[in-house]
Amino acid sequence: MMTDKIKKDFLTLFGERIKELRTIKNLSYRKFAQNCDIDYSDISKIEKGKKDIQLTTMLQLATGLDLSIKELFDFEFDLASYRIDDI
Numbered sequence: 001m002m003t004d005k006i007k008k009d010f011l012t013l014f015g016e017r018i019k020e021l022r023t024i025k026n027l028s029y030r031k032f033a034q035n036c037d038i039d040y041s042d043i044s045k046i047e048k049g050k051k052d053i054q055l056t057t058m059l060q061l062a063t064g065l066d067l068s069i070k071e072l073f074d075f076e077f078d079l080a081s082y083r084i085d086d087i
Contacts, residue, residue: 003082005082006079006082007052008049009077010077011049011050011051011052012048012049013049013075013076013077014046014049014072014073014075015046015047015048015049015050016047016049016075017072017073017074017075018043018046018047018061018065018072019047021065021067021071021072022043022047022065025065025066027064027065029043029044032064032065033064035063035064035065035066036060036061036063036064037060037064038057038060038061038064046061058072
């Protein structure tokens with residue numbers, strides 16, 4: 001069973017990646033939200049790792065950034081670094 005810590009760490013890293021991509025594209029929360037058709041307050045929550053999202057939301061994020069979904073996950077998350085009893 002996966003622990004809350006692992007989930008939280010993953011969501012945080014994913015959020016940081018989304019923020020990095022948004023910043024590279026020079027998009028404000030509001031403009032990015034318009035591009036994605038996602039409320040800007042949800043964009044903020046995603047970037048802070050405070051919101052778990054669905055696969056369709058990942059598609060919206062990729063569309064809003066004009067990137068492939070694969071590029072959203074171009075970050076390191078070493079699951080092996082967690083103790084086996086954390087999983």
